[in-house]
Amino acid sequence: MPKREKSKRLQVVISEAQDSLLTKTAYQLSNPERLVSKSEVVRLGIEMLNQAVEEGKLDPRLLKDLDES
Numbered sequence: 604m605p606k607r608e609k610s611k612r613l614q615v616v617i618s619e620a621q622d623s624l625l626t627k628t629a630y631q632l633s634n635p636e637r638l639v640s641k642s643e644v645v646r647l648g649i650e651m652l653n654q655a656v657e658e659g660k661l662d663p664r665l666l667k668d669l670d671e672s
Contacts, residue, residue: 617625625641632639655661
């Protein structure tokens with residue numbers, strides 16, 4: 604049996620709008636055979652953000668949003 608990957612728990616505060624986006628995205632990615640959780644959406648988002656940064660393809664508007672948080 605493969606070893607379980609070590610994981611860490613992270614707690615963050617998000618706005619109602621951000622929570623709504625997580626719920627909406629999880630719903631859109633889900634199908635009758637597989638429900639996607641909000642945690643899975645966050646993990647996927649982390650990987651996608653990292654890839655965009657490494658490839659220099661990060662939308663500058665996202666950085667502007669960080670300044671406004």
